[in-house]
Amino acid sequence: MLSIRVNAGIAELAKSERFAAAEPDMVEAIVEGVGQFAAGEFAPLNRVGDLEGAKLENGVVRLPNGFAEAYDQYVEQGWNAIASPAEFGGQGLPFTLACNVLENLGTANMAFNLLPMLSVGAIEAIEHHGSEAQQSRYLPKLVSGEWSGTMNLTEPQAGSDVGALRSTAVPITEGEHAGKYRVRGQKIYITWGDHELAKNIIHLVLARTPDAPEGSRGISLFLVPKYHVHDDASLGPRNDLRPVSLEHKLGIHASPTCVMSYGDNDECIGELVGAENRGLVAMFTMMNNARINVGNQGVQIGERATQQALHYARDRIQSARAGSPDKSPVAILEHPDVRRMLLRMKALTEGARALLYYTAGQVDRGTIGDEAAKARGEILTPMIKAWGTDIGIEIASIGVQVHGGMGFVEETGAAQHYRDARIAPIYEGTNGIQAADLVTRKLGLEDGQALIGLLEDIARDAADEPKLFALAGDCAAIARWMREEASLDDRLAGSVPFTTMCAVAVAGWQMLQQLRAVAAGASPALAETKPVTARFFLDRIVPEASGLKASAIAGSDSLYALPADKLIA
Structure with missing residues (x-):
């Protein structure tokens, strides 16, 4: 709740007409309710989902027992509709609260949570780029969660370079499907591309129309339902699409990652979303939403790993405390290095959460017309996606370390x-x-x-925090160097350490806001813990980020000092 109140500024958002329903009682009910739901319905399926996973049987994707019932409860209780437009059955609440719903669900079960996460993005794309007929036909069922959504970009030869895709969409000029398109092609890595939990799946598919320009300029977006949808939103026969196989992955085993085939019989029917050759514009609406929610996954896995490590360290008794006259074994959380690891896990998780909700709050302000906040939200999106997911891995890795040998054992x-x-x-x-x-x-x-204005805001507000003040100043100086002096190669060579520096600066700033709020009595329950984790972040994590400055401005020459044939020799 502290991040929602302090970093997102939910009370200020509730003063707007658009988000007037986000009153304190409503916010508290959502936060408490989804936490209880996640713990009761999603969390018990996390382990079985990992062990059994999704399976493709006779052309149908099957999930372990319990998933269908949990998803039905998710839909029935209305969790999918939190931030969706009211005119299509949603609650019209801030994106901030939808982030909290996903945070709780993903902490309980990351793989399962990918199903509603992708649907939220599909809703966003159709809301902003679909026709009125498409919105009225598809959005109510997507908003309720009765139907789910996917996005289909990647092909075997086209990964990050989506301009290389080869899927086609040919206009239909006659018959019952006149005005629509025959879609044909294969897509890979399609998250929750097929399953039986929702009654229909709405695929958003990138493809090329005949005579489309080469590259990304010639890409269009098509809405391709698993089952055809009549004008009254009732379901018709199955469309010509199928899951060819499921990927065997390192993790998220309960999330069916599909290879999807469209138009094997040349009868896969889709509808154009937006204008021809403007597919990336529509798809990026969906992807920008998803990028923040993926950053959220770093918070989710960080929280889950931290909780588990803390409980294990409390219960695992081993060795006496160094230097103690009492030689009785103690819980390992009493040992200095374990204590360091646990505090690092907590501080990184809380810092990423503060950045997440600050980003969500800026997105919400952009929704109600604050253009400066909208731009700031765009700046923050790559930070939360990149740094949030990086620290998710770091925290999970530390969690394994806290468990010692038992961390390397799957049980x-x-x-x-x-x-x-x-x-x-x-x-x-x-x-x-x-x-x-x-x-x-x-x-x-x-x-x-x-960007520079954001960093200057941090520096002004952190004048009494020398480490954070210095980091914000370094980030601003690097930003100016990149804009005014550095070549494109130099900028790209330093982009990853620079992004980390900026993300830590913003997260540290938002942790500072929490620290001040708690000191002023905002959350008595955190009066003891928040000062410790915030100080850990400001005194230890922030200086580490400052140490990346040399790497951020090192330039690209050393990256190309060896020709490719020597590099791989």
Whole structure:
């Protein structure tokens, strides 16, 4: 709740007409209710989902027992509709609260939570780019969760370079499907691409129309339902699409990652979303939403791994405390290095959560017309996606370490968190792509002031925190160097350490806001713990980020000192 109140500023959002329903009682009911639901319905399925996973049987994706019932409860209780538009059955509440719903569900079960996470993005894309007929036909069922959504970008030869895709969409000029398109092609890595939990699946598919321009300029977006949908939203026969196989993955085993085939019989019917050759514009609406929610996954896995490590360290008795006259064995959390690891886990998780909700709050302000906040939200998105998922892996790895040898044994579950977390820096645009986005397009927003202004705000507010003040100043200096002096190669070479520096600066700033709020009595329950974790972050994590400055400005020459043939020799 502290991050929602302090970092997102939910009370200020509730003063707007758009979010007037986000009153304190409503917010508290949502936060408490979804926590109870996640613990009761999603969490018990986390282990069985990892052990049994999703299976493709006779062309149908099957999930372990319990998943269908839990999803039915999710839909019945309305958790999918939190931030969706009221005119289509949603509650119209802030994105901030939808983030909290996903945080709780993903902490309980990251793999399962990918199902509603992708649906939220599909709703966003259709809401902003679909026709009125598409919105009225598809959104109510997507908003309720009765139907789920996917996005289909990647092909075997087209990963991050979506401009290389080959899927086609041919206009239909006659018959019952006139005005629609015949879609044909294969897509890979499609999260929850097929399953039986929802009654229909709405696939958003990138493809090329005949004579479309080469590259990304020739990509269009198509809505392709698993089952055809009549004008009254009732379901018709199955469309010509199928899951060919499921990927065998390192983690998130309960999330069916499908290879999808469209139009094997040349009868896969889809509808154009938006204008021809403008598919990436529509898809990025969905992807930007997803990138924040993937950053959220770093918080989720961090919280789950931290909780488990803390409980294990409390119960595991081993060795006497160093230097203690009492030689009786103690819980391992009493040993200095274990205590360091546990505090690092807590501080990183809380810092990423503070960054997440600050980002969500800026997105919500952009929704109600604050253009400066909208730009700031764009700046923050690659930070939370990249750094949030990086620290998710770090925290899960530390969690394994706290467990010692038992962490490397699957039965404790610590290894699952590490395996599950590893995908998050890869999908929805790799973290390298996020960093590249920050130092190219985002660096130029508002003639550079969107980013530099944020860093200057941090420096002004952190004048009494020398480490944070110095980090914000270093970030601003690097941003100016990248804009005014550095070549494109130099910017890209330093993009990852620079993104980490900026993310830690913002997270530290938001932890400082929490520290001040708790000192002023905002959350008595955190009066003892928050000062410790916030100080750990400000005194230890922030200086580590400052140490990345040399790498951020080192330039690209050393990266190309060896020609490719010598590098691989």
